[in-house]
Amino acid sequence: MTTTTSPILLLLLLVSCRPSTESVSPGFKTRITSEGLTYANNVALDVLSKAIIGVSVPDQSGSASIVTYHLTGIHITEFNKPTSQVTLNPNGVYWSGSNAVLQIHGNWAYHTLFISDSGNFDFSATGVSFHEDIALSADTNGRPHIKASGCGVGIGGVSITFHGGASAIYNLFSSIVANEIKSALTGQICGIVTNLINTNAENALAKLPVTVDIANTFLLDYSMDEQPMFQKTFLESYHKGEFDWKSAPAPPPFQAPPLPAWNDTSRMMYVWASDYMVNSLLYQGQTHKFFAYNLTAQDLPAANRSALNTTCHTLLCIGNLIPQLQKSYPNCQVDLHMRSASVPAVAVTPQDVIGNASGIIDFYARPVTGSYYGNRFYKYSVRNTPAYLFTLNVSMSTAADVHVKNETIFGKLRDVKFGVKVVKTAIQDIHDKALQFIIDIALNTVVIPKINSIGEKGLELPTIEGVHFVNPTLMLMQRTLLVSTDLKYAP
Numbered sequence: 001m002t003t004t005t006s007p008i009l010l011l012l013l014l015v016s017c018r019p020s021t022e023s024v025s026p027g028f029k030t031r032i033t034s035e036g037l038t039y040a041n042n043v044a045l046d047v048l049s050k051a052i053i054g055v056s057v058p059d060q061s062g063s064a065s066i067v068t069y070h071l072t073g074i075h076i077t078e079f080n081k082p083t084s085q086v087t088l089n090p091n092g093v094y095w096s097g098s099n100a101v102l103q104i105h106g107n108w109a110y111h112t113l114f115i116s117d118s119g120n121f122d123f124s125a126t127g128v129s130f131h132e133d134i135a136l137s138a139d140t141n142g143r144p145h146i147k148a149s150g151c152g153v154g155i156g157g158v159s160i161t162f163h164g165g166a167s168a169i170y171n172l173f174s175s176i177v178a179n180e181i182k183s184a185l186t187g188q189i190c191g192i193v194t195n196l197i198n199t200n201a202e203n204a205l206a207k208l209p210v211t212v213d214i215a216n217t218f219l220l221d222y223s224m225d226e227q228p229m230f231q232k233t234f235l236e237s238y239h240k241g242e243f244d245w246k247s248a249p250a251p252p253p254f255q256a257p258p259l260p261a262w263n264d265t266s267r268m269m270y271v272w273a274s275d276y277m278v279n280s281l282l283y284q285g286q287t288h289k290f291f292a293y294n295l296t297a298q299d300l301p302a303a304n305r306s307a308l309n310t311t312c313h314t315l316l317c318i319g320n321l322i323p324q325l326q327k328s329y330p331n332c333q334v335d336l337h338m339r340s341a342s343v344p345a346v347a348v349t350p351q352d353v354i355g356n357a358s359g360i361i362d363f364y365a366r367p368v369t370g371s372y373y374g375n376r377f378y379k380y381s382v383r384n385t386p387a388y389l390f391t392l393n394v395s396m397s398t399a400a401d402v403h404v405k406n407e408t409i410f411g412k413l414r415d416v417k418f419g420v421k422v423v424k425t426a427i428q429d430i431h432d433k434a435l436q437f438i439i440d441i442a443l444n445t446v447v448i449p450k451i452n453s454i455g456e457k458g459l460e461l462p463t464i465e466g467v468h469f470v471n472p473t474l475m476l477m478q479r480t481l482l483v484s485t486d487l488k489y490a491p
């Protein structure tokens, strides 16, 4: 008997939740449609077929008239799949099938006062039907669970053929035996169907990530704090979709915006990812001073490294653009201490994904050679302490291209624009051209590549192990990315 991860799970694919008060919107939501359930049902039947072949039925014995019989080694040899469907009702899922055919093989033996004999038999059950209720729920920790109940099995007709021995004797017990196997079979089939759900499917669900560790810094919380909802043509699960600071989880002081309605059910599955997800990440990062970086010449490509030299031998060099650096701080390299000044914001609209951020950059001149230039002493160089130069406020706005591939949403910045203002300075004459040059360096060597490298990794949507998206498409909606997809179970 083979049991693989039960496909019934497919029924559930992703489960998460929604904050408990009705007024709070989830940051992440999934919808599995009738199309999806029909596919899940086909997969489930394949798994059921594999699970059922080889299953043994308990030994039976009894007596009829003067005969005492024993049936042993009874096992299912063939299973012709039923026609089956999964339907939705307000409490969950109803799984049923009919017209399956089962073939069974076993050994018989009997004895009477005077004789005994043995042989084997073939048994077939036709018109086999089953039904089971399947409940999906979230527990108090926001974990999804699946549970089967109310299993019923019906068997239309049975027939039994004995091989070996004297046929006159069979007639004494054949109808009793047929009935006993039939009733034992009922329990076995219910056991298999229920086990598929309560064990296989439940185990697969248990592997669904409820929290995802991101770089050992953030936790992405997919927990469900609202129960799944069942409509006639789809079921939905509601998840928090929130990033927390791993070492001090606490929700941001804002809530997810309402998710846009979408009544299409032609694909197997839909996933709503609110821009709240990214904004909660940005909030946590800002609150815990995560968006800060000290850029030095070492961050530049080797060929361009001297761009931050104050003493210049090349054209592309900050000392040429701000002459006072050459004069007052020779033989230094300029460091940029960058930090985000307020919580960056991302908004998805039906037209585009846009973002903005504001930052502060403090500039320092760091001596890289001695404290003297010629025989002149420079105030900044006493303990090789970097000398403060000036501070810029930078505002940045950007758009982003997003797309979905397999189960992951990817993003890349586009049209990055910035405004810059000198807000404090210890030197004179900082020209716009110099600022442009500096900001180009900061954005192109650090800020944009770092953000894009996160976008290249992408956000992997949680799925049941072995379930893959087929032809997913991504649509921009108000405050939300909507992924529509078909599914394939390929363990």
Ligand SMILES: *[C@@H]1O[C@H](CO)[C@@H](O)[C@H](O)[C@H]1NC(C)=O
Residues within 6 Å of the ligand: 263, 264
């Ligand atoms: C689906 O939504 C669209 C626009 O929101 C609406 O025009 C249409 O009638 C809806 N269809 C159904 C079946 O509710």
Ligand SMILES: *[C@@H]1O[C@H](CO)[C@@H](O)[C@H](O)[C@H]1NC(C)=O
Residues within 6 Å of the ligand: 292, 293, 294, 337
């Ligand atoms: C940048 O350097 C300053 C001064 O050395 C230090 O206080 C700050 O923590 C550094 N920031 C980062 C992000 O490393």
Ligand SMILES: *[C@@H]1O[C@H](CO)[C@@H](O)[C@H](O)[C@H]1NC(C)=O
Residues within 6 Å of the ligand: 301, 303, 304, 316, 444
């Ligand atoms: C190095 O500087 C040159 C000249 O400004 C520029 O064209 C090039 O893109 C820079 N290289 C890198 C890797 O930033």
Ligand SMILES: *[C@@H]1O[C@H](CO)[C@@H](O)[C@H](O)[C@H]1NC(C)=O
Residues within 6 Å of the ligand: 305, 306, 309, 311, 312, 313, 314, 331, 333, 368, 369
């Ligand atoms: C830039 O400064 C570094 C460190 O002082 C030095 O090694 C390098 O030669 C300088 N580059 C140029 C082009 O002056």
Ligand SMILES: *[C@@H]1O[C@H](CO)[C@@H](O)[C@H](O)[C@H]1NC(C)=O
Residues within 6 Å of the ligand: 341, 342, 358, 360, 393, 421, 423
């Ligand atoms: C620069 O940015 C900081 C932090 O956002 C802000 O407090 C300050 O007012 C800004 N200064 C100017 C001159 O805009």
Ligand SMILES: *[C@@H]1O[C@H](CO)[C@@H](O)[C@H](O)[C@H]1NC(C)=O
Residues within 6 Å of the ligand: 345, 346, 347, 355, 356
């Ligand atoms: C940044 O984006 C947020 C959200 O879209 C918006 O409310 C805010 O006004 C924007 N700020 C700037 C400076 O553009």
Ligand SMILES: *[C@@H]1O[C@H](CO)[C@@H](O)[C@H](O)[C@H]1NC(C)=O
Residues within 6 Å of the ligand: 405, 406
């Ligand atoms: C993504 O899906 C394609 C087919 O849809 C498949 O060939 C490819 O291996 C998948 N890539 C990953 C990383 O799973």
